[in-house]
Amino acid sequence: MGIVVTLLTGAGAAVAEETIxxxxxxxxxxxxxxxxxxxxDTMLMLIDEQNKKGGLLGxxxxxxxxxxxxNWPLFAEKARELLTKDKVAAIFGCWTSVSRKSVLPVIEExxxxxxxxxQYEGEExxxxxxxxxxxxxxxAIPAVDYLMNDLKAERWVLAxxxxxxxxxxxxxxEAYLKAKGVDxxxxxxxxxxxxxxxxxxxxxxxxxxxxxGKKTAVVSTINGDANIPFYKELGNQGISAEDIPVVAFSxxxxxxxxxxxxxxxxxxxxxxxxxxxxTTKNAAFIQQWKDYIKNPKRVTNDPMxxxxxxxNMWVKAVEKAxxxxxxxxxx
Numbered sequence: 001m002g003i004v005v006t007l008l009t010g011a012g013a014a015v016a017e018e019t020i021x022x023x024x025x026x027x028x029x030x031x032x033x034x035x036x037x038x039x040x041d042t043m044l045m046l047i048d049e050q051n052k053k054g055g056l057l058g059x060x061x062x063x064x065x066x067x068x069x070x071n072w073p074l075f076a077e078k079a080r081e082l083l084t085k086d087k088v089a090a091i092f093g094c095w096t097s098v099s100r101k102s103v104l105p106v107i108e109e110x111x112x113x114x115x116x117x118x119q120y121e122g123e124e125x126x127x128x129x130x131x132x133x134x135x136x137x138x139x140a141i142p143a144v145d146y147l148m149n150d151l152k153a154e155r156w157v158l159a160x161x162x163x164x165x166x167x168x169x170x171x172x173x174e175a176y177l178k179a180k181g182v183d184x185x186x187x188x189x190x191x192x193x194x195x196x197x198x199x200x201x202x203x204x205x206x207x208x209x210x211x212x213g214k215k216t217a218v219v220s221t222i223n224g225d226a227n228i229p230f231y232k233e234l235g236n237q238g239i240s241a242e243d244i245p246v247v248a249f250s251x252x253x254x255x256x257x258x259x260x261x262x263x264x265x266x267x268x269x270x271x272x273x274x275x276x277x278x279t280t281k282n283a284a285f286i287q288q289w290k291d292y293i294k295n296p297k298r299v300t301n302d303p304m305x306x307x308x309x310x311x312n313m314w315v316k317a318v319e320k321a322x323x324x325x326x327x328x329x330x331x
Contacts, residue, residue: 001109019062020055020324022047025103026091029197034225035303036095038248038254040065042304043092044291046311053132056318064088068099070224070282072193075099076106083110088113089324090314092307093284095220096223097121097165104129113326117303119249119271121168121283127330130313132306134272136172143247143270144219145172148180151245153217155186162191169249173219186214196226199233207237210244218246231264241266253299270303 021308024043033128047061055061064086075094082088083106091115093139094100097120107114107128118133119133120158156177160166172187177187188209190202210216222230227248240263247268252305253275256264290296314329321328 001028009086019060020057021086021088022064023079023088023093024063024065025068025075025078025082025091027070027084027095027099028065028067031224031226032095032099034222034258035250035254036300038301038305039093039095039303040080041293042289042307043311045289046308047287048292050311050315053211054206055320056315057131057324061173062293072096072098072102076102079106079112080107080116083107083112089113089318090326092117094118094161094311095303097168098163100129100215101164113329114312115307115314117306117310119165119302121165121172123168128326130310132313133303136169137251139174140169140173140219140271140273143249143268144176146268146270147217147219147245147247151217152210152215153245154182154214155209155212155216156188156220157209157216157244158187158189159202159206159218160221161196161223161226162193163223166191166223191247192222192226194224194226197229199230200273203207203230203233203237203239205242209237210239216220216244218244220246220248221250223250225250227251228312231259231267234267235263235294236258241268252303254301257297257299267299273302273305275300 003044021160024040027033028037034139047063051060059156064082066078066082079091082091092115094103094116095118100116103114108126109328110217112128114129119139120131120135122135158170158192159174160170174187207220221300245268247270249270251269252271286300289300290298295315317329318324
C-alpha cells in the first residue's frame with residue numbers, strides 16, 4: 001500500500017511540475033481597478049499566446065491571478081503567497097509606487113522576480129525588480145521642456161495624488177524648474193488622496209493661479225479614478241487647453257474612456273507609448289488585443305506595452321537560461 005501511495009504522490013508531483021506558474025498581481029477592485037484590470041487581462045492574453053506557441057521550456061504557463069484590491073499592505077501579503085504557496089516563477093504586477101514599495105522587501109527576501117510596468121519616480125534599484133516603465137528623465141522632464149519651449153509656460157501647477165511617485169517626481173520637477181529660472185511664487189504644488197472626488201475648490205485655485213497674466217500649465221501626476229472628476233471639473237469651470245494646458249503622466253486611453261472629452265481637447269499626456277503609434281507591430285498588438293478581449297472598443301495603453309516588453313524579456317531570459325530560476329533569469 002505504501003508503494004502505491006508513494007507512486008501516486010510522485011505522479012501528483014510530476015503533474016504539478018508540468019506547468020510554470022506566473023503571478024499576476026493587479027488591483028481588480030478599489031480606486032486603482034480602473035487602470036489595473038486591463039493589465040491583468042493583458043497578462044492573460046500574453047500567457048495564452050505563449051501557450052499557443054508551445055509554452056516555455058516545453059511546459060504550459062499557468063497564470064495565478066490575485067486581487068490586492070488597491071490595498072498597499074495586501075500587495076505584500078499576496079506577493080508572499082504567490083512566491084511561497086503558489087511557487088510562481090515570476091510576478092507581473094503593481095501600478096502605484098506605494099504598492100511596489102510594499103512588495104519590494106518580500107520579493108528581495110524570497111529572491112523572487114517582479115516585472116513592474118508603470119512609470120515611476122526612480123531613486124530605487126533592485127536586482128529583483130525589472131522596471132519597464134519610464135523614469136522622470138524619460139517622461140516628466142521632456143514634458144516640462146515641451147510646455148516651457150513650445151507652449152511658453154511660465155507658471156506651474158504640480159498636482160498629484162499623495163504618495164511616493166507624485167511627491168518624488170514633483171520634487172525633481174520643482175528643482176528642475178528653479179534651475180531653469182522659475183521663481184518659487186510661480187510654482188503651486190497640490191496633493192490629494194487616492195480616489196479624491198471633490199475638485200471644485202482646487203480647480204478654482206488653479207484658475208485663480210493662472211489668471212496672473214503669465215502662461216500657466218498644470219503637470220498632473222493624479223492617479224486612478226480621481227482623474228474623471230478632475231477633468232470634469234476643468235470642463236465645468238471652463239478651463240480650456242488654450243488657457244491652462246494640462247499634461248498628465250498617468251492618464252491614458254483607458255482612463256479617458258469614462259470621460260466626456262469635448263471640453264478636454266488640446267490637453268496633453270506624456271507616455272512612452274500611445275495606441276495611435278503608427279507601426280505594423282503596434283497594429284498587430286492592437287488587433288491581438290481586440291481579438292482576445294472580444295470588444296472592438298477596448299483600447300491599448302502604455303503600461304500594457306510595458307507588460308508586453310517585460311513578459312517577452314522574461315520569456316527570452318528563461319529560454320536563454322534554460323530554467324526559471326530567478327538568479328539565472330536575473331543574469
